[in-house]
Amino acid sequence: MSRSEQLFERAVTCIPGGVNSPVRAFRSVGLNPKFISRADGAYIYDVDGNRYTDYVGSWGPMILGHNNQEVREAVIRAAENGLSFGAATEAEVEMAELICSLVPSIEMVRMVNSGTEAVMSAIRAARGYTGRDKIIKFEGCYHGHSDALLVKAGSGVMTAGVPDSAGVTAGCTKDTLSAVFNDLESVENLFRENDGKIAALIIEPVAANMGVIEPEEGFLQKLRELCTDNGTVLIFDEVITGFRLQTDGAQGYYGIRPDLTTFGKIIGGGMPVGAYGGKREIMECVSPVGNVYQAGTLSGNPMAMAAGLAELRILRDNPSIYGHINSLGDLLRRSLRDLFEKYGKNYQVTGTGSLCCVFFTGTRVTGYGTAKTSDTEEFSRYFRYMIEHGIYLAPSQFEAVFLSNAHTKEDIAEMLNVVEGYLKEAATRP
Structure with missing residues (x-):
């Protein structure tokens, strides 16, 4: 054996x-x-x-x-000073400045510990900002395992043949509306049926959790228009595409400016990490400035920041x-x-x-x-x-x-x- x-x-x-x-x-x-x-x-x-x-x-x-040698050595140097402080560090500021400089739609950013946490927090911020409850997601797009988003999700849920998850109550998903990826009519119908009630529309700009599926020409642009016309926050889940297609992600690749973006994976260089950011007026709704609460003991920890900074700087400079x-x-x-x-x-x-x-x-x-x-x-x-x-x-x-x-x-x-x-x-x- x-x-x-x-x-x-x-x-x-x-x-x-x-x-x-x-x-x-x-x-x-x-x-x-x-x-x-x-x-x-x-x-x-x-x-x-x-x-x-x-x-x-x-x-x-x-x-x-x-x-990667540069990323590994950055983590070793950080580890020599301690693994976690639970306090503000210079590296957190450097990471926020770097992300804001690379992605034009990001005016402020908050570090978290995973893509799931980033998406959950971005949706909460959008709801707090708009005062609305409902969100639109797309069938087969996976946005982490928080309760409200395990509705016709992709990734491992598709492999298991289970469209939803046991343990997720109807109350958790009652405000989650599902549209069809690359089908504008399905989105327009949801906006029409829920006029003035939709806080956010979240999408993987390139769907990468039901296989890899590109947006059809004009699809993302039309979503941007619909969200603008309806006062809805457009959230790009770039946990996979962020810093992968190019330094400003899928939003730069396709020429779309979302209101909020979620990141993960590449920004941690292999360490556990996530982030969400976007328009200043939305991000200033987040505590301690605003009344949308979100916290995390290990958010922006020095190990993840060291790895992420090294990786992003290499991508920026090369x-x-x-x-x-x-x-x-x-x-x-x-x-x-x-x-x-x-x-x-x-x-x-x-x-x-x-x-x-x-x-x-x-x-x-x-x-x-x-x-x-x-x-x-x-x-x-x-x-x-x-x-x-x-x-x-x-x-x-x-x-x-x-x-x-x-x-x-x-x-x-x-x-x-x-x-x-x-x-x-x-x-x-x-």
Whole structure:
């Protein structure tokens, strides 16, 4: 029995499902998880000594690659002065100034500890600012696991086949309205039916938790207009896309200015972190200035600030990084499409920038409904073949492939060779 299997046997006796986040479970692909011991650059290593080319990147934060020397050394220096103070630090100010300088829509920002916390707090601020209760979210967009947002959510909830979560009461979700991604009419109907009642509309500008689905042309622009016309706060959830597509995120990439934005992942360089920010008049509703309460003992802790500052400064000072990872994304998506066509497969390859996804369906994927047409049994076979041949993917059809600055064209060529091997094997199945 491998060490990973031994560790999993121990884990299931004291951790629900043997994992501390359901997206780490391999149950939906018919395996048990690999236990990782270390990572460097584009590669991760499990406790049995196996090396994998990693296309998860800790679910997005490792945009520079694993174990980046500058980020690691920044954390070590911070640790030498103490792990947490529960008090204001200079690094918090530097982080806020840096985020505000990089993202034009951010006039003030508050650090928190996770993307879930950032979204929960941004919605509370929007409600406090508008004096309204209702919010609009989109089917298949995942905004963390707070009660009001586990309504037709994406990510691990889709893999589990459960549209909502047990333990979430009807009262928690009564003010949550669901629209269809890339369907303007569904949004317009909700505004019309709830005139003057909608505090906020929240969206992943690139949906990256039901696979990767781009907004169709004009969709985000129209949402901006609808929110402006209805006095509704437009919130971009950029926990995944923030600082990934470019330094000002998806909002810069698509030319949209939201009222509030939530961040996570990359701004912590691998440490637990989140943030929300935007218009000064909204953020000044947050305590201790305003009456929207939000607090956190470890918010802006020196370890996360050190890692995040190092990572963001590298991205700011080296714009060629985006050219590299986005070109790799273009190469991967184009080459996958060519391979599938070669083998007579009408699979859908989606994504933008350094994000990519393969859907095992012939249906064009534009939202939650069409994403669910993907053959998840075929994905499971694909996943098992890939990991057996050294390619580490997220163990779910509905997650993204993340590319990093440590990946090379040679890594992409290796992955494509493995994909072709899978297609050849699949061709022999009855």
